[in-house]
Amino acid sequence: MALEQIAEAAVTRSEQQVQNRLSMVVFSGDMDRLMAAFIIATGAAASGMDVTMFFTFWGLQAIKKQTSTGRSLFGRMLGVFLKDINGVGPSKMNFGGLGRWMFKKMMKAHNVTPLPELRKLAAELGVRMLACQMSMEVMEIRREDLIDEVQDVVGVATFLEEASRSKITLFI
Amino acid sequence: MEVKPDLTLDLKGLLCPMPVVKINQAIKNVPIGGVIEAYATDPGVMADIPAWCRSTGNELVTIEKQDKVIRFVVRRLK
Numbered sequence: 371m372a373l374e375q376i377a378e379a380a381v382t383r384s385e386q387q388v389q390n391r392l393s394m395v396v397f398s399g400d401m402d403r404l405m406a407a408f409i410i411a412t413g414a415a416a417s418g419m420d421v422t423m424f425f426t427f428w429g430l431q432a433i434k435k436q437t438s439t440g441r442s443l444f445g446r447m448l449g450v451f452l453k454d455i456n457g458v459g460p461s462k463m464n465f466g467g468l469g470r471w472m473f474k475k476m477m478k479a480h481n482v483t484p485l486p487e488l489r490k491l492a493a494e495l496g497v498r499m500l501a502c503q504m505s506m507e508v509m510e511i512r513r514e515d516l517i518d519e520v521q522d523v524v525g526v527a528t529f530l531e532e533a534s535r536s537k538i539t540l541f542i
Numbered sequence: 543m544e545v546k547p548d549l550t551l552d553l554k555g556l557l558c559p560m561p562v563v564k565i566n567q568a569i570k571n572v573p574i575g576g577v578i579e580a581y582a583t584d585p586g587v588m589a590d591i592p593a594w595c596r597s598t599g600n601e602l603v604t605i606e607k608q609d610k611v612i613r614f615v616v617r618r619l620k
Binding site for chain 2: 409412413416417418419480481482483488491495
């Protein structure tokens with residue numbers, strides 16, 4: 371086979387592997403960044419894409435129940451500060467919760483879909499939500515602390531496999 | 543020549559991403575070749591509905607803005 375043909379075959383193969391998928395790492399636990407993440411996820415799902423959201427570190431707050439977490443002293447201390455999706459504040463101008471309250475008011479006034487409803491919508495649209503095993507270990511968050519919509523608890527290799535066959539990958 | 547819509551949607555007051563989510567749900571309820579007419583007030587719709595049509599392979603029959611209300615018509619192609 372000529373070199374050109376081999377190269378062409380390789381291109382075809384890699385093109386076949388890239389599917390109409392969106393893979394997203396949700397690292398942030400900030401209200402505004404989570405809004406962006408869930409708006410992109412729901413918009414993509416509504417445009418016919420297969421969407422996977424991989425929640426890690428602070429992002430785990432977006433899929434956490436309103437339970438107290440942690441076993442060790444440090445773990446429990448951390449657990450005091452971890453929020454759920456209703457409690458997360460904006461990345462700027464939170465002012466100890468005042469910013470969260472203000473943003474919620476303003477978003478309601480402008481009829482923007484609230485964050486918890488966007489998450490519900492994402493689940494309904496078939497967005498796959500995965501949690502990072504390693505950060506759960508570190509932060510002492512158990513599977514039972516996460517909402518039922520979370521499909522699986524996985525590691526980096528699972529995300530990379532997803533990402534390598536996705537048209538779009540994002541880190542939020 | 544104006545086609546009679548199979549479905550009419552009121553999307554007024556809804557903001558991103560809801561118009562796209564609603565049209566995506568609604569399109570499943572019309573047959574292939576069927577037509578949806580919708581009214582929206584989110585200015586983002588002017589760019590987003592054409593983009594949604596391109597990525598899902600459906601046809602944008604018309605989109606027009608009159609005062610604050612945007613009317614658009616989409617035909618399901620697949």
